[in-house]
Amino acid sequence: MSGRLSRSGSGPGQRDILEAAAVAFTRAGYEATTIDDIADELGATKGRVYHYYRAKADIFLDVVLTGMEEMIAGVQPIASSTDISGADRLWRMVHHHAGLMMTRNSFQRVAVQAVEMHRLREHSTQKAALQKVITLRDEYEQLFADVIDEGKREGLFRDVDPRLATKPALGALNWISIWYDPDRGDYATVQRVAAEYADFIVNGLRRSRT
Amino acid sequence: MSGRLSRSGSGPGQRDILEAAAVAFTRAGYEATTIDDIADELGATKGRVYHYYRAKADIFLDVVLTGMEEMIAGVQPIASSTDISGADRLWRMVHHHAGLMMTRNSFQRVAVQAVEMHRLREHSTQKAALQKVITLRDEYEQLFADVIDEGKREGLFRDVDPRLATKPALGALNWISIWYDPDRGDYATVQRVAAEYADFIVNGLRRSRT
């Protein structure tokens, strides 16, 4: 019932599969990716994959949760830094999010795919699994909504609905995983793009000084 | 070779299929949608569908191009209105784009899917078809880049790379097709959300008055 055999104690064999699966799912999407594709990417055959995972959906979920946890682990601490202003905190959260979209492109692209799927037809077993993904995403969005709310109280941000305002911000950010080509970007590019996104989003919320 | 039987002279029978396909593809995504799903949505069987289209990929492409042409038809004239400022033009372009994402959710969601696919593995026949989609998308992005460039020349916008600046803007907009639920939104909601997006994006580019 649980699907994957273990997520906490993942040995090296399992981690290799996870990496290969992230690449494969990024390349072709969940449905179009076959277990053979993942095995090919791994330089092995199906047998190896099925030794570690019982089903394709379980591999996918493992990639997705790995990506989401990595994102939360980086952004959560910034959101909690109450010593800096809401606007500055938001800038750093956006910058970090944008950076991960590029440096960890495959895992983050797959996580985005999972969020897109939640409105999709019941994938039988996956329906329950995707529910966990949506819960995580909602909590993540709330981190941004809270910081936006604080920016409003500080008088720095316009009078927006914080929850609605997270939509264009996170939409812009998540879209990076779609257009960004990890083969073309070096470190300087990543920094430049991340800064541009942070400026854009914080600026978009800032109250214009009349 | 051409695939679809006709796109210009689409009779009522063909248009019904297109609508049903848009809904079905929106619900489950391209790969997970079966021809039977489309036929069900239509209240018919496969036979009807295959009478008008030779292949699933052709139906998809027809939905996608319909959505993209509809978007371009609305935004292009605004982009060409040289009588109003670059900033105002951009505001209206964004407002219109956001509105269509909600009022024509299924067609636009499917068009976004196609754009997401272009990085995906060669879908054999589709590769060539998707190339046309990417060309259209590039031309569409250029409309925004040009207006942003004009806003810069007017001294209203910050010194951004216009082409890069279209990415967060269009990413935010396209993401609407993913989170917006057409069953929940009335006319007032659509107007409010579209205005918020337009404010957000134009504000994001605006030079802050120091």
Add this chain to the structure above:
DNA sequence: GTCTATATGTGGATAGAC
């Protein structure tokens, strides 16, 4: 034009050798 078969290929998952 629309339906009901059906041919055909492919992919997820399992069994069992090594």
Add this chain to the structure above:
DNA sequence: GTCTATCCACATATAGAC
């Protein structure tokens, strides 16, 4: 733990009746 061989379900597309 990793492989090969195979089962089986399902989806695209076609053939042909009505």
